[in-house]
Amino acid sequence: EVQLVESGGGLVQPxxxxxxxxxxxxxxxxxFPMAWVxxxxxxxxEWVATISTSGGSTYYRDSVKGRFTISRDNxxxxxxxxxxxxxxxxxxxxxxxxxxxxxxxxxxxxxx
Amino acid sequence: xxxxxxAPLSVxxxxxxxxxxxxRSSKSLLSSKGITSLYxxxxxxxxxxxxxxxxxxxxxxxxxxxxxGSGSETDFTLKISKVxxxxxxxxxxxxxxxxxRTFGGGTKLELx
Numbered sequence: 001e002v003q004l005v006e007s008g009g010g011l012v013q014p015x016x017x018x019x020x021x022x023x024x025x026x027x028x029x030x031x032f033p034m035a036w037v038x039x040x041x042x043x044x045x046e047w048v049a050t051i052s053t054s055g056g057s058t059y060y061r062d063s064v065k066g067r068f069t070i071s072r073d074n075x076x077x078x079x080x081x082x083x084x085x086x087x088x089x090x091x092x093x094x095x096x097x098x099x100x101x102x103x104x105x106x107x108x109x110x111x112x
Numbered sequence: 113x114x115x116x117x118x119a120p121l122s123v124x125x126x127x128x129x130x131x132x133x134x135x136r137s138s139k140s141l142l143s144s145k146g147i148t149s150l151y152x153x154x155x156x157x158x159x160x161x162x163x164x165x166x167x168x169x170x171x172x173x174x175x176x177x178x179x180x181g182s183g184s185e186t187d188f189t190l191k192i193s194k195v196x197x198x199x200x201x202x203x204x205x206x207x208x209x210x211x212x213r214t215f216g217g218g219t220k221l222e223l224x
Contacts, residue, residue: 035213037161045153045161045204047213059211095160099151099208100172102160 002026002101006094009106012086022079022096022103029077030054035099036070036081038092048094049081063089086110114139114207118216125195126224133190133219135205140185141168149209152181152190155218156201164203165190197223 008020020036036048049070050059058070069082079096086108093105115138125131141150152165163172165181168188178193192199200223205216 044202044218045155045206045215047206047215050211050213061212097161100163100166102162105160 002098004096004098004101004103006096006103006106009094009108011109011111013112014087014110016086017082017084018086018108019083020081020094020096020106020108022081024077024079024096024098027098029072030074032098034070034072034079035097036079037095037097037102038090039095039105040089040092043092046092051079083108113212114141114210114214116205116207116214116216118203118205118219120219121217122220122222124222124224125192127197128194131192131195131199131221133192133203133205133221135183135188135190135216137186137188137207139210141207141209142185143209148183148185149207150181150183150188151206151208152179153204153206154199154201155204156198159201161204192221195221195223 003025005023012018035050038046051070055072067085071080088110091110093107095105096103117136119134141148148168150168153161155161164179169181180191182189202218202220204218
């Protein structure tokens with residue numbers, strides 16, 4: 001059974017950093033591109049970033065470029081999202097996704 | 113960026129009747145490989161999104177055949193025949209042809 005389990009969310013002050021993790025199981029992690037998608041409270045889905053199978057290619061939405069870094073450790077079957085210089089508009093539930101499977105999501109609240 | 117426009121914003125359906133949701137793209141989603149990169153998701157209340165349809169018309173694993181997807185290069189339709197109570201939630205279309213990946217604004221399906 002495919003499972004994606006996010007962790008690392010919580011409350012953080014504006015301008016600070018936070019790192020999300022996503023532990024994958026039930027499939028060959030290294031064979032699939034992975035992504036982070038977020039959803040602000042009461043809003044729709046918003047793609048954040050995607051990483052290729054090897055990690056050699058990464059893609060970001062403009063609003064997070066230079067602040068967020070997506071990475072992966074195929075040996076540990078884990079996806080990461082390093083978020084720096086956080087803003088209030090980054091407040092959202094962050095989902096780890098293989099596009100066909102999604103994690104349960106982790107809430108990130110940016111507030112002083 | 114490719115803009116996806118969904119209609120209607122909400123739909124109220126009597127159980128057992130059919131429902132259709134439209135998604136219009138600002139650009140053709142037909143790739144050079146002949147694949148139309150349009151996906152449909154359902155997000156049930158309080159849950160993560162789940163994949164319903166991939167590549168415009170292919171039913172995802174485990175999804176009831178009451179769901180079907182169709183369309184052209186820019187205009188797409190999700191049809192739900194014989195709506196059931198478990199179909200309540202917000203439906204999103206998404207394009208994975210280009211970066212940034214984009215989602216439609218969502219269509220909320222309620223029961224009468």
